[in-house]
Amino acid sequence: MNCKRAGELFAGHVDGVLGESEKEALKAHLDSCRSCAAAVEGQRHASVLARSAPRFAAPKGFSTRLMREIRELDGAPGLFGWLWAMPPHMKLLEAAAIALVVFMGVHSVGFLSERISGGQSMAVNGEASLVASMSAEYLDPVPPESLADMYLTAGENGNEN
Amino acid sequence: MLQDELILIEKARQGDAPAFEELVIAYQDKVFNICRYMLGPDDAEDAAQDSFVKAYKNLDRFTPSPGFSAWITRIAINTCLDYKRKPSHLPLAGKSQDGDEYEHEHASPGPGPEAMLLSKQSAEEVALAVGRLSDKLRAVLVLCDIEGLSYTEAADALGISMGTIKSRLSRAREELRRLLGHTREHI
Numbered sequence: 001m002n003c004k005r006a007g008e009l010f011a012g013h014v015d016g017v018l019g020e021s022e023k024e025a026l027k028a029h030l031d032s033c034r035s036c037a038a039a040v041e042g043q044r045h046a047s048v049l050a051r052s053a054p055r056f057a058a059p060k061g062f063s064t065r066l067m068r069e070i071r072e073l074d075g076a077p078g079l080f081g082w083l084w085a086m087p088p089h090m091k092l093l094e095a096a097a098i099a100l101v102v103f104m105g106v107h108s109v110g111f112l113s114e115r116i117s118g119g120q121s122m123a124v125n126g127e128a129s130l131v132a133s134m135s136a137e138y139l140d141p142v143p144p145e146s147l148a149d150m151y152l153t154a155g156e157n158g159n160e161n
Numbered sequence: 162m163l164q165d166e167l168i169l170i171e172k173a174r175q176g177d178a179p180a181f182e183e184l185v186i187a188y189q190d191k192v193f194n195i196c197r198y199m200l201g202p203d204d205a206e207d208a209a210q211d212s213f214v215k216a217y218k219n220l221d222r223f224t225p226s227p228g229f230s231a232w233i234t235r236i237a238i239n240t241c242l243d244y245k246r247k248p249s250h251l252p253l254a255g256k257s258q259d260g261d262e263y264e265h266e267h268a269s270p271g272p273g274p275e276a277m278l279l280s281k282q283s284a285e286e287v288a289l290a291v292g293r294l295s296d297k298l299r300a301v302l303v304l305c306d307i308e309g310l311s312y313t314e315a316a317d318a319l320g321i322s323m324g325t326i327k328s329r330l331s332r333a334r335e336e337l338r339r340l341l342g343h344t345r346e347h348i
């Protein structure tokens with residue numbers, strides 16, 4: 001082994017990661033070459049120096065800025081960005097709330113049209129009662145106020161993240 | 162590879178942004194630190210952000226081996242190399258260090274007696290000297306000595322052989338020592 005080849009193994013030697021054959025060949029060289037033996041000591045010192053280099057931490061707000069960019073990429077509308085940020089189980093609540101709004105809308109349309117056009121609104125009424133019967137068992141136990149509360153909580157949690 | 166990370170990656174693949182954000186928070190310092198050393202203060206944050214955006218766009222290509230840490234490291238290194246190819250990129254030398262925040266944490270375990278002897282060598286001096294190494298040497302030294310990657314992980318991230326890692330790390334450390342000796346003589 002020549003000095004150039006020995007020099008390439010110094011870091012691995014200091015870090016104790018050389019294979020058996022490399023280790024033996026380097027040892028034989030170091031036993032007979034005073035300059036490389038001294039250089040190994042320099043390398044040991046250098047490894048401590050290198051590991052004393054500081055680590056730079058990501059600047060404050062890094063993840064917030066990044067996630068904003070990613071949401072824009074995904075085409076999530078800014079107004080509903082907080083909703084997009086919700087965990088999936090909170091999105092189920094969103095679906096339930098939309099169903100509630102649709103149910104209330106259809107119900108009031110049916111009610112109004114019944115008053116306005118009397119018997120002609122039978123079909124609308126029929127749809128409304130179908131939606132009502134499907135939605136009632138899911139929505140009745142949760143009054144609208146508590147849904148709104150959960151929304152706000154979810155929005156806050158999303159912002160914290 | 163942590164089981165929790167695999168779960169987070171799977172969720173992120175399905176569009177769960179908070180799951181991806183958890184991964185970002187876990188790896189943002191590592192990615193930023195690599196970009197900061199490879200590019201200097203001006204481009205570090207942009208490159209780190211771009212690295213995560215690339216990861217997000219390519220989550221479908223992620224494979225559990227060698228793991229997210231190695232994967233994101235490789236993306237960060239490649240992103241830095243892309244930045245360096247841009248004509249607008251300025252060389253590291255002469256850049257200001259203003260506004261940088263050091264994290265008082267190192268890849269190696271607590272200071273041994275040898276490290277105590279070196280305590281006069283300020284972290285900033287060492288960081289500046291690392292910045293003066295050639296790109297090839299700096300990349301290996303940052304990954305192995307500052308980020309604490311194994312030789313295998315570094316070889317994987319840089320797409321070079323173990324033998325090349327060994328020889329470049331030897332040269333990088335030797336060069337760093339020379340630069341710091343030079344620095345001390347002129348202070």
Ligand SMILES: [Zn+2]
Pocket residue numbers: 002003006029033035036037
């Ligand atoms: Zn020799």
